[in-house]
Amino acid sequence: MAMTGVLRPGHAVVRVLDLDESVQFYTNVMGLKETGRDKSGRVYFKCNDEFDHSSFVIRKADRAGLDAFAYKVDSKATLDKLDSDLKNAGLTTERVPAGEMLETGERVRFKIPTGHTIELYAEKKGVGNGLGYDSPEAWLENQKGINPVRMDHALIYGGDIDGNRKIFEDVLGFSLVERVKLEDGETDLGTWLTCSTKAHDIAMVRHAEDDKLHHVSFMLESWEQVLRAADIMSMHRVSIDIGPTRHGITRGTTIYFFDPSGNRMETFCGGYQWYPDMPATTWSWEEVGRGIFYHDRKLNDAFLSVVT
Numbered sequence: 001m002a003m004t005g006v007l008r009p010g011h012a013v014v015r016v017l018d019l020d021e022s023v024q025f026y027t028n029v030m031g032l033k034e035t036g037r038d039k040s041g042r043v044y045f046k047c048n049d050e051f052d053h054s055s056f057v058i059r060k061a062d063r064a065g066l067d068a069f070a071y072k073v074d075s076k077a078t079l080d081k082l083d084s085d086l087k088n089a090g091l092t093t094e095r096v097p098a099g100e101m102l103e104t105g106e107r108v109r110f111k112i113p114t115g116h117t118i119e120l121y122a123e124k125k126g127v128g129n130g131l132g133y134d135s136p137e138a139w140l141e142n143q144k145g146i147n148p149v150r151m152d153h154a155l156i157y158g159g160d161i162d163g164n165r166k167i168f169e170d171v172l173g174f175s176l177v178e179r180v181k182l183e184d185g186e187t188d189l190g191t192w193l194t195c196s197t198k199a200h201d202i203a204m205v206r207h208a209e210d211d212k213l214h215h216v217s218f219m220l221e222s223w224e225q226v227l228r229a230a231d232i233m234s235m236h237r238v239s240i241d242i243g244p245t246r247h248g249i250t251r252g253t254t255i256y257f258f259d260p261s262g263n264r265m266e267t268f269c270g271g272y273q274w275y276p277d278m279p280a281t282t283w284s285w286e287e288v289g290r291g292i293f294y295h296d297r298k299l300n301d302a303f304l305s306v307v308t
Contacts, residue, residue: 003060004173004174004195005075005078005081005082005173005215006071006074006078006172006173006195007071007072007073007074007091007153007195007196008071008072008075008195008196008201009055009056009069009070009071009072009152009153009201010052010055010069010070010072010121010124010295011054011055011069011101011104011151011261012054012056012057012066012068012069012151012154012169012216013042013058013059013066013068013069013070014056014057014058014064014065014066014067014213014216015058015059015060015061015063015064015065015066015067015261015262015263015308016058016059016061016064016259016260016261016263017060017061017062017063017064017088017260017261017262018060018150018260018261019041019043019058019060019237020060020258021048022043022058022260022261023043024257025260026045026058026259027045027055027063027144027145028144028145029030029145029146029233029236029238030145030146030148030149030218031048031143031144031145031146031147032045032046032056032145032148033046033047035043035052035053035054035066035103035104035171036054036101037129038101038102038209038233039142040059041059041060041061042057042058042059042101042102042184042227043057043058044056044057044101045057045058045152045248046127046148047147047148047149047150047218048129048139048140048143048148048149048150049129049149049150050129050149050150050151051126051127051128052072052124052126052127052193053102053104053124053126053285054101054103054105054124055149055150055151055270056151056216056274057101057216059129062135062272064157064261064262064263064307064308065212065263065308066116066119066154066211066213066216066308067085068109068116068117068118068119069116069117069118069119069154069202070107070118070119070120070121071120071121071172071194071195071201072118072120072121072169073120073121073122073124074122074129074236075122076106076122076123078122078306079120079121079220080123081110082108082171082172083108083120084098085093085171086108086110086171087129087166087172089167090170090259091110091111091112091167092110092111093108093109093110093118093238094108094109094110095107095108095109096108096119096171096213096298098123099291101144101296102126103124103125103127104121104123104125104233105121105122105123105124106121106123106183107119107120107121107302108120108121108292112131112163112164112167112197113158113159113160113163113164113167114156114157114158114159114160114161114163114164114210114211115158115206115210116158116164116210116211119125119144120178124226126299131147132243137154138195139260145301146218146220146225146231146232147228148218148219148220148267149218149219150156150218150219151216151218151219151222151223151246151271152198152199152217152219153201153202153203153216153217153220153267154196154202154203154213154214154217155203155204155205155213155214155215155217156202156204156205156212156213156214157204157205157206157207157209157211157212157213157214158204158206158207158209158210158211159206159208159209159306160205160214161188161190161191161204161205161206162188164204165188165191165204166192168193168202169193171204172195173195174190174193174194174195174201174202175193175194175195175274175276176191176193176280177192177193177194177199177200177250177274177278177280177281178191178199178200178249178250178280178281178282178283179190179191179280179281179282179283180282180283180285180291181282181283181284181285183208183243185285187206188206189279189285189288190203190204190205190206191203191204191239192249192250196274197250197274197275198271198273198274199252199271199272199274199279200250200271200272202270209307212307212308213263213308214264214265214267215256215264215265216262216265217265217266217267217268218265218268219267219268219269220267220268220269221269222269223244223253223269223270225254225269226243226244226254226255226267226268226269227244227280229255229267229295230243230244230293232235232257233255233257238258239253239257239258240255240256240257240258240275240297240304240307241256241257241258241264241300241302242254242256242293242300242302242303243255243257245294245295245296246270246293246294246295247268247271247293247294248283248287248290248291248293248294249281249283249291250270250271251268251270251271251294252268252270252271253268253270253271254267254268255267255268256303258306261308262306262308263308264306264308265306269295270308
């Protein structure tokens with residue numbers, strides 16, 4: 001259930017270097033369902049148990065990375081109010097007309113202090129999860145690849161994550177769930193924020209360069225499925241960053257890996273349910289390794305330095 005008018009992450013738009021190779025990867029290895037292509041060359045996908053038309057979109061470009069990360073809101077009235085609230089907070093917004101993305105209503109687009117493009121929308125065509133709405137079966141047979149339940153969150157890198165947090169909390173109604181402190185014990189290295197009862201709907205880490213993507217994450221239902229995902233990645237010679245392992249932060253189990261263009265992705269499951277009366281968890285600089293990778297208790301170089 002949503003705690004605010006922002007319901008959940010809605011879609012990620014990611015740049016890839018080779019469109020055909022990427023379509024094959026996201027279809028056959030990730031197991032996403034292609035739902036359409038538009039005149040601009042974007043390819044649309046949804047996950048196994050999502051009802052809306054799309055949650056993950058790719059387009060060919062000369063460099064990898066994230067074009068935009070979007071959130072679905074509960075109504076057109078909320079969309080209009082948040083547009084006004086963002087402007088009152090000093091941000092410049094753009095209204096993107098309905099239909100500019102396939103089966104997607106009007107969007108409010110804006111940039112946050114780290115330079116990332118965030119979008120809000122209220123309407124997207126429902127296409128169902130293939131099980132139907134009347135006395136459905138428990139799951140679909142004969143699914144391809146890793147077959148995640150949903151696109152779940154993103155981790156972004158940039159400089160002014162404090163400014164980001166202010167926008168997400170004060171305007172969009174998100175709440176701080178966990179944070180990691182730098183050596184001074186005062187400055188946040190990273191923050192994890194939620195608009196729902198999940199442990200996070202976005203995370204951000206302080207970084208010298210703005211507008212960088214660390215990863216987009218896809219949710220699985222069990223630790224067993226995370227292990228199965230690792231097997232599928234090995235079968236297809238996917239480049240794995242780290243995992244399977246567990247986070248201390250959010251307590252989720254995880255694998256980080258790279259798509260053919262070098263965009264880092266995550267499959268994960270678990271974590272805890274969050275409610276507004278819960279205090280935020282703080283991790284010290286001395287414990288950051290255990291916070292990110294609970295079993296290894298240390299970070300690897302690629303995890304810290306590779307972004308797109």
